[in-house]
Amino acid sequence: MDILLLIRDFASIALMAVGVIFVLAGAIGVVRLPDFYTRMHAAGVTDTLGAEMIVLALMLQAGFTLLSAKLLLVGFILFLTSPTATHAVANAAHRAGLNPLLSRHQPPHPRDAESGEKP
Amino acid sequence: MIYGVSLSLVLALLWWVLSGYDKITLLAFGAVSVVIAMVLVLRMRILDRETVPFMRLHTLIPYYIWLGSEIAKANMAVVKASLKPEIDITPRLVRVPVKAESDLARCVFANSITLTPGTVTVEVEEDAFLVHALDASFTAPEGFAEMNLYSARATDGDAK
Numbered sequence: 462m463d464i465l466l467l468i469r470d471f472a473s474i475a476l477m478a479v480g481v482i483f484v485l486a487g488a489i490g491v492v493r494l495p496d497f498y499t500r501m502h503a504a505g506v507t508d509t510l511g512a513e514m515i516v517l518a519l520m521l522q523a524g525f526t527l528l529s530a531k532l533l534l535v536g537f538i539l540f541l542t543s544p545t546a547t548h549a550v551a552n553a554a555h556r557a558g559l560n561p562l563l564s565r566h567q568p569p570h571p572r573d574a575e576s577g578e579k580p
Numbered sequence: 581m582i583y584g585v586s587l588s589l590v591l592a593l594l595w596w597v598l599s600g601y602d603k604i605t606l607l608a609f610g611a612v613s614v615v616i617a618m619v620l621v622l623r624m625r626i627l628d629r630e631t632v633p634f635m636r637l638h639t640l641i642p643y644y645i646w647l648g649s650e651i652a653k654a655n656m657a658v659v660k661a662s663l664k665p666e667i668d669i670t671p672r673l674v675r676v677p678v679k680a681e682s683d684l685a686r687c688v689f690a691n692s693i694t695l696t697p698g699t700v701t702v703e704v705e706e707d708a709f710l711v712h713a714l715d716a717s718f719t720a721p722e723g724f725a726e727m728n729l730y731s732a733r734a735t736d737g738d739a740k
Contacts, residue, residue: 483655490662494714498700499671502714503662505697510655530597540644544694548701551694551712555702561712565670 473521480514487511496562497554501547508543583632588618590634630684636735643734651696658697661715670716673702676709676724685735689728
């Protein structure tokens with residue numbers, strides 16, 4: 462019985478760690494990518510896989526209880542509302558006339574940028 | 581009629597899950613609130629397959645599980661693209677043709693595109709979506725056609 466609890470805890474911790482890594486990667490992407498539309502894609506990583514994995518990990522912790530059912534609802538509502546919100550933001554930017562960057566984006570290496578040379 | 585019954589059942593279940601009460605008086609209050617909600621819904625005449633999509637759950641749940649695997653794959657690609665030491669991306673704005681019978685199928689398809697990281701539905705048009713993609717590798721027309729086919733099949737069924 463104890464070994465099962467141990468397995469559950471390990472699975473939950475692993476899921477939470479992976480979720481946190483995805484949230485962090487999304488945040489780094491938001492900082493690094495060049496324009497509004499591409500940053501939105503990085504934010505999408507945070508609210509799909511990152512958030513869902515953390516909710517799943519919490520569900521494993523809660524076990525087969527009413528709390529788990531509530532967490533399932535939270536995950537389901539996130540799954541439905543996050544694309545709607547993303548679409549609303551993207552559509553507003555498009556309607557307002559923000560033109561996306563469409564050329565190949567490849568910033569110069571910091572070493573080259575300092576010396577002023579193009580790679 | 582079947583929509584009304586299924587909506588009341590789902591509302592009652594939701595009330596019970598969120599409150600967790602088991603006393604008969606409190607459950608009666610829950611029942612009263614479900615009845616009030618049903619009266620409002622009937623008065624507004626919004627009871628149809630769009631507001632109550634529970635009839636298609638047997639096809640929608642497998643669809644969302646398939647979509648989950650697609651999302652996981654796309655997530656890896658986006659994380660890889662944004663964590664590369666030197667960012668090298670080619671953002672694209674493409675028009676994706678949509679073949680869907682109903683508004684519900686179009687909505688599910690547009691949501692699926694947005695839910696998949698790397699692609700966002702920017703504008704909904706008459707028979708196409710304007711989709712912004714993080715990199716040219718996300719814009720394969722076969723991928724969109726496959727997703728369109730599966731989402732339409734999950735919401736409208738094979739018969740149509």
